[in-house]
Amino acid sequence: MPADHAEARASRPEVTPDPAVGSRALASLTSSWSRKGRRWNVSRQRVVRPVPDRCQLAWSPATSSQLRITGRPIAEINLRLLHTVAPSAYSTFVVAPARAALLGYGRIGSLHALTIREHVPSLSVDVVAEPQPSSRAAAAELGYATDRDWRAVIHRPDIDAVLIASATEMHPAQVIAAAAAGKAIFCEKPIASSLAATDAALQAVAQRQVPLQVGFQRRFDPSLTAVRDGITGGHIGRPLLLRISARDPEPPPAWYLRFPGGLYVDSAIHDLDTARYLLGDVAEISSIGAASFDPYAAAAGDIDTAVTLLRFGNGALGALDNCRISASGFDQRIEVHGTAGTVATTNMAAAGATLATASGIRHPRNVDFFTDRYAAAYVNQFTSFAAVVAGGDPQATGADARAAFVLALASEVSRAEHRPIDVAAFTAQLTVPSQHPVAAS
């Protein structure tokens, strides 16, 4: 553990579950809880062992699955008991969520703030740093404390974690500063718009040994989890083929295309990460793409449509298609075909009903966009991040972010140069030698 992070933890004495009775002891902490402001009251039904005043309990997911509060596993709640209010056999604990500073209150930052406030009791956004006065005002209107200076909020001693949802070009500097301040970090994808800047950020994280989770929320999507379970559970035999279709309802506005990234780095990076998450590392990649319908994409030198072929290290093959338009709404489908079966997701339908008549069957259209399709994934992502702040392992790491970013860059090179790319050779060629190798997380 890094010095700063270790000090931050040490200032709140931890009670480590006794291996002999740990799970049983924790399992006895159950039942009624209610929200009072940011605090959670938990009544302890049975005293198994004394809990000192002003203690912090952090559960690993392994032991925490034993503990349930009103039916929700602790892994989702991630309680941190800060001190007992009335020590007795039926003590009430004041439970505080991890406290976070949110950097950036744009499209995704404002969604994250709302998701956390409404659905993630184990995490709270205590301050929003945002340079735009109008966005700061929007955050203030919803009751968030705001600051225009992200450096000031990063260094606040009462802040446990930094959530980076600012424009991509700010990410590396903010990751580096948050790591130096010893904070747990959540960073939106991509970590940076170049591999050198990505590596500089990851090196800072590795040096300070702070936890880092990256915004690949699809890893927390219940449908994707079910696909992965179908594969890892052996239900489809040996995976042979992966197919992902990812089509946005409409292209981004012209101004959005000014920012670094393009279709592969900005959007397909999610699908490239999904591919790795399901079938492991990619050995070879090739892509074709075109600005088929969007004049702004063409003018910006970007593309709006792409087909990308993958050869995985385990021999399986994959095909991704991306498009920036989909008249039926947000189109997100995954299929993995194996020697013993197929596991696949369908699109998420918007509210409505299926109308079946003599002339045919009409279903509701797809949900509009990622905010609806991945609402549950965002909740799970931040619930998981709160567990990371309390000492758990991130499920979407810096190494995952780097690997998907390299695949996005390789896709672009393949498209531009009309050739398949050997991913290992491409990665080696791009990697700037460093004194500090990038850690695996």
Ligand SMILES: NC(=O)c1ccc[n+]([C@@H]2O[C@H](COP(=O)([O-])OP(=O)(O)OC[C@H]3O[C@@H](n4cnc5c(N)ncnc54)[C@H](O)[C@@H]3O)[C@@H](O)[C@H]2O)c1
């Ligand atoms: N995981 C996802 O589903 C998802 C979805 C959308 C965007 N993103 C990522 O989130 C990031 C933000 O995207 P967006 O669509 O919300 O963009 P946006 O332009 O709507 O918002 C970015 C915000 O960051 C603010 N900002 C700029 N510089 C800042 C600084 N120095 N400190 C604090 N705030 C600063 C801007 O004023 C703006 O409000 C991008 O990296 C993008 O790739 C991820």
